[in-house]
Amino acid sequence: MRNLMIIMMLFFAPLVYGQQLTVNESNTKLSIDGTSTVHDWTIEAEEFDGKADVEIKGDALQSIKSLSFNVPVKSLKSGKSAMDDNTYEALKAKSHPVIKYEFRSMDNVKVDGNKTTMSTKGLLTIGGVSKIVNMNVTADASNGIAFSGDITFKMSVFEIDPPTAVFGTIKTGDQVTIKFNAQYK
Template identity: 45%
Template sequence: MYRIVITLILSLSTSVLFAQSYSVVENDSKVIINGTSNVHDWESEAEEFSGTASIEIAEDSLVDISSLEFNVVVDGIKSGKGGMDSKTYDALNEKKHPNITFTLSDITQISSNTLTATGQLTISGVTKDVEMEVEYELQPDGTILFNGIQPIKMTDYNVDPPKAMFGAIKAGEDVEVTFNAKFAQ
């Protein structure tokens, strides 16, 4: 009897950690691309994306993210201007590479509301290692919000910045991707 009581006490007092599967909640998430040109700044929004993650939470704290994949559909990137959108799709070689992907490699640091993630970003068929600072917030309903801004130089991915009006309008090669992603079980 003594063994059973000790075993029961030990099993109840031990916190069991295990990763849970999460998916992005597309309707409550946003991915915005901001850029410049020689005429004006511009903004496009990714209207079609998906993501999955394996996240470990214990005692209302983020412990680890063992895997995370995020996918943006290139022809789902919209500026509200059809001509600009088609130039964007051409620049990103959408027919050959219809998706932009991020695959997590490692979480190198976690604090109470920020983390540092490293992973592989693939744009137009070119994959580069990236590091990003991400803010996160554990919600009372069990969802997790991830927010961050990632600078990207298009030419690093062999993407020629889009041009219009026979080259009179030229996009800058630097863009910032702002993401506000909500993940739920």
Template identity: 45%
Template sequence: MKITNRLHQIWIFIFLVASGFTLQAQEKFTISNHKILIEGTSNIHDWEMDVEKVNGFIEMKTENDEITISNMSLTIPVKSMKSGKGKMDSNTYEALKEKKNPNITFSFLETTKVEKTGNSTYKIDIKGKLTIAGNTQSVVIPIVIDTQKTNLTASYNLNMTDFGVDPPTAVFGTIKTGDAVSLNFNLNYTK
């Protein structure tokens, strides 16, 4: 009886120690620096907007040349998107229904593909929920993570109408924005 009880205690101890190592290996990183560029077209000229503010984190671990992502979140305040042209900015905020939906968000669901592409680089397809103007779509975004440079890059194309956004217009409708938009991310992360 004492031996069985002792074995039980040993197994519990091994389980707790192993769980502790697993939890320690998973690390949470905060987005510390960023360059996000939104690009689109119109019937007059191409346009772009810089994102001045972003909040986010990524939880991941790297072990034995493998990477595992367990969570990721990104929030972009709509009013942090700037083109350098006040009227274009206000038209964009109105089209994105900023008063009711002040943020664009991405929340992680799962990784669908992981490929090691270099000594410290990984190409990963991230599935998540992207919410724009109050409309949420499930998307898969290809990202590249460089664990040595603590850097994440991504480029993703979408149509505004897929999220219930009417492409902005100006000058009584004579200037019309194209439906397709390209989102380009360059994010640095730290512990």
């Protein structure tokens, strides 16, 4: 009888398992939106890497043990080489070639089906300056894990001078928004 009880508990208990995942570049998107004295602009990343160690329960994310996400600065492309060059210079690409994010903690976790929403804290490093940032993130565990969200901040917080062009007559606004959908498999 005792063995039958153990088997039933295992059968009906939600399955909890850990997974070590890496970024799936072909299904990941990251863009940076900003403004200037001439027009709004968007620049998109073409390369990414990162790893995640997560805990899945049933079909939903339950916890994140570790997560990293990296974007090579020179993979940021706007379709305009002059703008790209100004961006690389402003982000100090020569001395700090990678933008890095490292997960630290999560709270306010809500699970609805295979989607988990949460408030996260992580260490964002841009141009060699690291700051703890807060983001609301949604994790969709229907096919691996896709983390999506956005964060708005001022470049000057990371000691970045907003880029200028045409002898300073075109100025980029200090505030930018990073939007991401990072697929881990």
